[in-house]
Amino acid sequence: MTRAGTMAGLANRWGFHAVLLALGALMLANLNWPLVQSFEFVFIWEYRIALLKGFGITLLLTVEAGVVGVVFGTLFAIGSQSAYSPLRWLVGAYVEVFRNTPLLVQLLWIHFALPLVTGINTTALVSGIIGIGLQAAAYYTEIMRAGIQAVPRGQVEAAHALGLPAWTRWTRVVLPPAIRTVIPALLNQNISFFKATAIVGLGLLVGDFFTAALRVSNDTFHFLEPLTFAAAVYLVLGWQAGRWTLRLERRLSRGER
Amino acid sequence: MSFDYNMILRYYPELLGGAWVAVWITALSLACASMIGAVVCIGKLQKHGAANRLATAYIDLFRSIPEIVLIIWVFYCLPLLFDIGIGRYSSAIIALSAYGGAYMAEIFRAGVQAVPRGQVEAANALGIPVFHIARRVVVPPAIRRMMPALVNFLTELLKATSLLALIGVSELTYVASTLGSKTFAYMEFYTAIAVLYFMIIFPLSVYARRAERRRLRRTGN
Amino acid sequence: MSETANGTNGGDPIIRCRGVVKRFDDFTALDAVSTEVRTGEVVCIVGPSGGGKSTFLRMINGLEGIDGGEIVVDGIHLPGSKKDIQRVRREVGMVFQSFNLFMHMSVRENLILAPMTARKIGRAAADERAERLLERVGIGDQIDKYPSQLSGGQQQRVAIARALAMEPKVMLFDEPTSALDPEMIKEVLDVMVELAESGMTMLCVTHEMSFAREAAGRVLFMADGQILVDAPPARFFSEAEDERQASFLSKIL
Structure with a gap:
């Protein structure tokens, strides 16, 4: 690509490498070597049960976000196509509120403020499940809406012209191609929610994987090992899932026509 | 239960102070993230070699680690690792900049690649100096291409500042939490900050969406 | 306009339109259109594009x-409730310019979906009907293929069979051959001619004047949102009674 070449011309290739090397050397020189030498990863093994339990909660929240998100996102997306304008408006408002405020604030609101309205105190985990479910529904609604709008108009018109009942029109004609086109987007969104479970964990202290790692740190006064291990786990899983999604996306787009 | 507006009236200076902290941390982080992003983007634009691989690794690394994990890691581990004192605010900005750099690099790359290749070649053929090519031919279409994604990322960054409450940076969410636990008026304060966040973020999202639609209508890609 | 109903088998009117108006914002697409279609009639609607056909x-x-205004189809009044519209649609088959087959379903699934869900007939009967109709449109051997594996002409014939599977009383054709390559037009027209001869009530928007001449009982000429001419094909093509009709015919013949 020529434009890449042009940009490359802006930064002399060798100069670039020299800067990188210098940066790396600077970092190595300033490392706290005594600390690095005292690394002990044995804690991770000692606390394996706690960490695994935490990971179970992380998985639970991730799967829940995906399932609740797809189910309610699909329902809300169908609602957003309704001829009845108050329903469209309601879905729109819901999506905007949950997409344009931070997840942590939603979680805190649900855990601390909502019980004052309902009179029902929820445990941290239940609040977390409600919060991530509500947000997932909002994000997946947007994705499903895009998928539905990508279905050619003629398909919907043909369904109307055949007199298909609304249920059949949605489940057999509109949703199958709509979902097919957005599968990669759905999966990418679920990877985002996998990452967001750490916010639920730490924000409400529900004892997810990351909170468990932080607890190990607090117990042992070793911060670097558990936290770096936790970061590495998120990195490897998130990165690998992203690669699978990309591969699936390529295969799906090749399968078309 | 009743909504006690007096609580908000009494404590609104604190809340606005928290909002201001969120805004300036966002601004500073975005500036640093842009610089990191530019460097990483140049690395990524190399077709191959160490620079490309390093840039790819950087992007993958900081896009795969949850922001909150990064914030906590920088706050607890970075000072230990280099045996230096880093305050809450500095570690917050370091974490958000490192995370933002990965996203900014991708946004810049999309912008650069929006530049029509033929125009750069034409400018090269005319012997226009590289700096002027960049300024007159590369940058304008790149900016148009980048703006929606950039503003969109800005909303993500604003939302991410709420996570700084968890390391004790007194931004909006932290202020609301402390006020809440002091007065038990959780309802009032959490609602108030939700509204504040929404008022800051929603207009940006609307702009990003409109700009993206305009761009798609004009260029089709 | 009833003076034109001669020449065909003159059943009762199955479609009756009175003063039908359609507006898009401040553009009037249809301006008080009135006409009737009798059972068994084949009516072609021709005219310049943008004329409201x-x-x-x-x-x-x-x-x-x-x-x-209003449209009465087989005794059901439009505009009407959602239910009325649904009832009309089950009596009226429609064939589109761009086929609009369900691309993610096989030919068989395309044909049995509506009978099974909108008419509630059983799977075996729906299958039998699908096979019979595909034979009738000449592609019985393609039943398990997907639309993307068929040629345009074949797809349009599947679309006709799909509409017929609902056993409609009226068939509407919206420029059914306009999206086809020239060599495929005839295979679709042959099916339509056969359908006309079998006594199906048909309303066709088309640019195929040969079809209008051969199969139609009446030709309607529409321009500027109005029916300007309503005549049997022999008269329609020989003597122009409207100046826009004359200019249209001079361009097309």
């Missing part, structure tokens, strides 16, 4: 709303 056709089965 397709809009008119789409209003008959409720794909477009009605802004004034």
Whole structure:
């Protein structure tokens, strides 16, 4: 690509490498070597049960976000196509509120403020499940809406012209191609929610994987090992899932026509 | 239960102070993230070699680690690792900049690649100096291409500042939490900050969406 | 306009339009259109593009709303409730310019979906009907293929069979051959001619004047949202009674 070449011309290739090397050397020189030498990863093994339990909660929240998100996102997306304008408006408002405020604030609101309205105190985990479910529904609604709008108009018109009942029109004609086109987007969104479970964990202290790692740190006064291990786990899983999604996306787009 | 507006009236200076902290941390982080992003983007634009691989690794690394994990890691581990004192605010900005750099690099790359290749070649053929090519031919279409994604990322960054409450940076969410636990008026304060966040973020999202639609209508890609 | 109903087998009117109006914002697409179609009649609608032909056709089965006047199809009044529109659609088959087959379903699934869900007939009967109709349109051997594996002409014939599977009383054709390569037009027209001869009531928007001449009992000429001419094909093509008709014919013949 020529434009890449042009940009490359802006930064002399060798100069670039020299800067990188210098940066790396600077970092190595300033490392706290005594600390690095005292690394002990044995804690991770000692606390394996706690960490695994935490990971179970992380998985639970991730799967829940995906399932609740797809189910309610699909329902809300169908609602957003309704001829009845108050329903469209309601879905729109819901999506905007949950997409344009931070997840942590939603979680805190649900855990601390909502019980004052309902009179029902929820445990941290239940609040977390409600919060991530509500947000997932909002994000997946947007994705499903895009998928539905990508279905050619003629398909919907043909369904109307055949007199298909609304249920059949949605489940057999509109949703199958709509979902097919957005599968990669759905999966990418679920990877985002996998990452967001750490916010639920730490924000409400529900004892997810990351909170468990932080607890190990607090117990042992070793911060670097558990936290770096936790970061590495998120990195490897998130990165690998992203690669699978990309591969699936390529295969799906090749399968078309 | 009743909504006690007096609580908000009494404590609104604190809340606005928290909002201001969120805004300036966002601004500073975005500036640093842009610089990191530019460097990483140049690395990524190399077709191959160490620079490309390093840039790819950087992007993958900081896009795969949850922001909150990064914030906590920088706050607890970075000072230990280099045996230096880093305050809450500095570690917050370091974490958000490192995370933002990965996203900014991708946004810049999309912008650069929006530049029509033929125009750069034409400018090269005319012997226009590289700096002027960049300024007159590369940058304008790149900016148009980048703006929606950039503003969109800005909303993500604003939302991410709420996570700084968890390391004790007194931004909006932290202020609301402390006020809440002091007065038990959780309802009032959490609602108030939700509204504040929404008022800051929603207009940006609307702009990003409109700009993206305009761009798609004009260029089709 | 009833002086034209001679020449065909003159059953009762199955479609009756009175003063039908359609507006898009401040553009009037249909301006008080009135006509009747009798059972067994084949009516071709011709005219310049933008004249309101397709809009008119789409209003008959409720794909477009009605802004004034009324359309009565087999005793059901439009505009009407959702239920009425649904009832009309089950009696009226429609064939589109771009086929609009369900691309993610096999030919068989395309044909049995509506009978099974909208008419509630059993799977075996639906299958039997699908096979019979595909034989009738000459592609019985393609039943387990997907639309993307068929040629345009074959797809359009599947689309005709799909509409017929609902056993409609009226068939609407919206420029059914306009999206086809020339060599495929005939295979679709042959099916339509056969359908006309079998006594099906048909309303066709088309540019195929040979079809209009051969199969139609009446030709309607539409321009500027109005029916300007309503005549049997022999008279329609020989003597122009409107100056826009004359200019249209001079361009097309």
